[in-house]
Amino acid sequence: MAENAEQAPSKIPDWIKANLFEDVLKSTVKGYKKVKSFKPVIGSAAGENYATIMLRVEIEVELEDGKIKPVSYMLKLPHQTEVFQKMMETTNIFDIERNAYQKIVPELEELYKNNGVDIKFGAHSYDLKNAKTDYVLLEDLRPYGFKNANRLEGLDQQHTDRVLQKLSQWHAASIVRVATKGPYEESLTMGFFKEENRQMMAEMNKALSQIFLKCCSTYEGNETYLEDVKLLQPRITDEIFKMAKVDPLELNVLNHGDCWSNNIMFQYDAFGKIKEVYLVDYQMPRWGTVAQDLLYFLLSSTKLEDKLSKFDQNIKFYHDNLVEHLKLLKYSKPLPTLRDLHLSLFKYGFWGYCTATGVMAAVLLDPTDSASFENFLGDTEEGSDFRTLMYSNARYRKHIQAILPWLHNRGALETS
Numbered sequence: 544m545a546e547n548a549e550q551a552p553s554k555i556p557d558w559i560k561a562n563l564f565e566d567v568l569k570s571t572v573k574g575y576k577k578v579k580s581f582k583p584v585i586g587s588a589a590g591e592n593y594a595t596i597m598l599r600v601e602i603e604v605e606l607e608d609g610k611i612k613p614v615s616y617m618l619k620l621p622h623q624t625e626v627f628q629k630m631m632e633t634t635n636i637f638d639i640e641r642n643a644y645q646k647i648v649p650e651l652e653e654l655y656k657n658n659g660v661d662i663k664f665g666a667h668s669y670d671l672k673n674a675k676t677d678y679v680l681l682e683d684l685r686p687y688g689f690k691n692a693n694r695l696e697g698l699d700q701q702h703t704d705r706v707l708q709k710l711s712q713w714h715a716a717s718i719v720r721v722a723t724k725g726p727y728e729e730s731l732t733m734g735f736f737k738e739e740n741r742q743m744m745a746e747m748n749k750a751l752s753q754i755f756l757k758c759c760s761t762y763e764g765n766e767t768y769l770e771d772v773k774l775l776q777p778r779i780t781d782e783i784f785k786m787a788k789v790d791p792l793e794l795n796v797l798n799h800g801d802c803w804s805n806n807i808m809f810q811y812d813a814f815g816k817i818k819e820v821y822l823v824d825y826q827m828p829r830w831g832t833v834a835q836d837l838l839y840f841l842l843s844s845t846k847l848e849d850k851l852s853k854f855d856q857n858i859k860f861y862h863d864n865l866v867e868h869l870k871l872l873k874y875s876k877p878l879p880t881l882r883d884l885h886l887s888l889f890k891y892g893f894w895g896y897c898t899a900t901g902v903m904a905a906v907l908l909d910p911t912d913s914a915s916f917e918n919f920l921g922d923t924e925e926g927s928d929f930r931t932l933m934y935s936n937a938r939y940r941k942h943i944q945a946i947l948p949w950l951h952n953r954g955a956l957e958t959s
Contacts, residue, residue, distance in 0.1 A: 554585055554596060555583050555584075555585070555598060556620065556675065556676070558674075558675040559583045559598065559600070559618070560581070561578040561581035561602070563671055563672075563673060563674070564578070564581075564600065564602065564616070564671070565578070566670075566672055567616070567669045567670075567671065567680070568602070568604060568614065571614075571669070572604050572606075572612065572614060573606075574606040574607045574608060575604055575606065575607075576604075576605045576606055576607045577604070577605050578602055578603070578604060578605075579603040579604060579605045579611055580602070580603040581600075581601075581602050581603075582600075582601045582602075583598045583599070583600045583601070583618070584598065584599050584601065585597070585598060585599075586598050586599035586617055586618075595619040595620060595621060595622070595636075595679075595826075596619070596620040596621070596622060597617065597618075597619055597620075598617070598618040598619075598620065599615055599616075599617060599618075599683060599685075600615060600616045600617075600618050601613070601614075601615045602614045602615065602616075613686075615683035615685070615686065616669070616680055616681065616682060616683055617666075617680070617681045617682070617683050617684075618678060618679075618680050618681075619637070619640075619678060619679040619680075619681070620676055620677070620678055621637065621676055621677050629743065630740075630743060631677070633737070633739045633740050633743070634735055634737075634740060635677065636826040636827070637677035637678060637679055637826075638677070639730070639825070639826055639827070639828070640679045640824070640825050640826045641668065641679055643825030643826075643828055644665070644666075644667075644668035644679070644681070644825060645668060647797070647825070647828065648664050648665055648825070650720060651664065651713065651716035651717060651720060652664060652716075654716045654719055654720060654872055655712075655716065655871075655872070658871055658872055658873065660871065662712055663819070663821065664709070664712075664713060664821065664822055665821045665822055665823055665825070666681040666682045666683075666684055666821060666823065667681065667682045668680060668681050668682075669681070669682075681823075684808050684810075684821065684823075687810060688810045688811060688818075689808040689809065689810045689819075689821065690808065690809060690811075691804060691805050691807070691808060691809070692804055692807070692809055693804075694803075694804040694805055694844070694906050694907075695906075695907065695909070695938065696846065697804075697844060697845050697846035697847060697849075697850070698804060698844055698845050698846060699846055699849070700849065700853070701817065702809065702817065703841075703845050703849070703853075703857060704860060705809070705817050705820045706802075706807055706820060706840065706844075707840075707857060707860055707861040707864065708820075708864050709820045709821075709822060710799070710802065710822075710836060710837075710840065710861065711861050711864035711865040711867075711868055712864070712868050713796075713797070713799065713822070714796035714797070714833060714836070714865060715865055715868035715869045715871075715872060715874070716868070716872060717796050717797035717830075718795075718796055718869060718874065719869065719872040719873075719874050720797075721795075721797075721830070722874065722875070722876060726830070727797065727830050731797065731828055731829060731830050732789055732829070732830045732831070733787075733829070734787070734798075734800060734827060734828070734829030734830075734831070735800075735827060735829070736783065736784055736787035736829075741780060741784065744780050744783070745780040748779045748780050748783075750922060750926070750930070751900065751901065751930060752776045752779060752900070753776075754927065754930040754931050754933075754934055755900050755930075755934050756772065756773065756776060757931075757934075758931065758934035758935045759772055759934075759943075759947075761935070762940060762943060762944050762947070763944055764944060764948060765947070767948060767951060768947050768948060768950075768951040768956060771951060771956040771957070772947070772956065774958070775896070775956055775958060778958050779897075782893050782958055783893075783897065786832070786835075786891050786893055786894060787829075787831060789830060789831050789832075790832075793832055793883075793887055793890075794832070794833050794879045794883050794884060794887055795830060795831055795832060795833065796830070796831075796833045796836070797828055797829070797830050798827075798828060798829045798830070798831060798833070798835045798836040799822055799825070799827075799828060799836055800826075800827030800828050800829050800835070800836070800839075801824055801826060801827045801839075801902075802822065802836050802839055802840040802844075803839065803840065803843040803844050803902050803906055804843070804844040804906060805906075806822060806823050806824040807820060807821070807822060807823070807844075808820070808821045808822075808823055832887050832890075832891045832894075833884065833887060834887045834888045834890070834891035834892075834894055835891065835894050837858065837861065837888065838888065838891070838892070838894040838895040838898055839894065839898045839902065841854060841857055842895055842898045842899055842903055842946060843898050843902050843903045843906050844906060845857075847941060847942055847945070850942070850945065850946070851945060851946070851949050855885075858881075858884060858885065858888065859881060861884075862879070862881045862884050865879065866878050866879070889953060889954065889955075892950060892953050892954060892955030893955055893956075895946070895950050895953075895955050896950055896955055896956060899942075899943060899946045899947070899950065900934075900943075903939075903942065903943075903946075904933040904934055904939055905933065907936070907938045907939045907942060908932065908933050908936060908938075908939070909936070909938070911929075911932070
């Protein structure tokens with residue numbers, strides 16, 4: 544969910560019509576009479592959302608008393624490209640996200656409600672009858688004052704703290720849920736990391752790592768880590784699958800799985816103070832080490848000057864909040880220690896490398912029309928040019944030249 548973009552009719556399927564939304568409008572708009580006007584527009588600019596096509600559906604509703612009420616929804620649709628459809632055959636991210644909004648999110652919110660606390664994790668979702676493709680339909684958070692922060696600048700401490708607090712609330716509820724109701728289904732313990740996806744992931748990693756290695760050889764100070772990065776390239780997929788195995792003795796949570804700045808919505812008051820934080824894009828939730836979400840968020844989305852200097856401080860803040868919310872939810876097992884958390888971050892430090900060479904490169908790239916799912920992964924000259932731009936631009940270089948030595952010094956580039 545990102546800033547509005549100009550309408551691009553060619554990308555809007557012709558089956559997106561007003562009558563498709565009638566049942567949703569009848570059930571959610573009090574005094575609904577009929578649709579007065581209906582306009583779907585592209586809801587995110589190139590580079591703001593890779594995984595899906597995002598539409599903002601703007602509707603003017605006539606009420607029974609004759610008044611006109613504006614209503615809007617966010618509609619997520621699949622790309623119709625071959626590479627995307629191939630991925631959907633093994634991992635339908637639309638089924639996963641609808642399940643998250645309809646079952647997982649309400650269940651975790653209910654845990655807090657039962658303990659006298661009202662905590663919300665995201666937008667409402669709705670069902671569409673007669674949709675012609677996979678979809679996710681959500682309330683539009685924009686009219687409530689929600690928006691994304693500037694991904695290029697990175698989050699300051701106020702924003703970082705609020706996200707870590709929300710993540711700790713989500714994680715704590717998931718820990719309690721598993722402790723009281725038993726494990727999540729296998730699809731959530733495997734996530735995207737199942738055997739039938741291994742070959743596709745290996746191809747994706749090869750496409751990214753070949754370009755990254757070329758660019759890495761031009762980074763300042765690379766002599767300390769370049770050999771380790773070279774040795775790592777053929778093993779990336781194997782290392783990811785190793786990390787994805789769940790160790791029941793570790794601190795495990797239901798990871799959001801894709802927690803970067805554009806998947807976080809902030810609501811502000813009249814003075815610019817943050818009122819609320821919602822997570823969006825529940826397409827990749829996965830039960831496993833807490834290190835995944837923490838490294839992914841802190842390395843991809845915080846300000847450069849805070850990213851490493853405040854890393855331990857941020858982990859302490861998260862841990863304090865996690866323990867607070869586990870106690871609030873009456874968690875009966877031993878509470879995770881700060882040391883446990885740091886041990887996980889060292890053990891699974893390779894998530895940091897995957898983040899820094901993956902999503903962080905997309906986060907830090909200036910807006911460009913070539914930013915697309917196909918170019919991020921595709922085996923074309925345009926795709927190769929796009930990935931080179933991701934890994935060689937000045938902003939990314941500043942971040943990666945700081946992060947790679949840090950990861951190297953923590954042992955995160957070692958393979959086992």
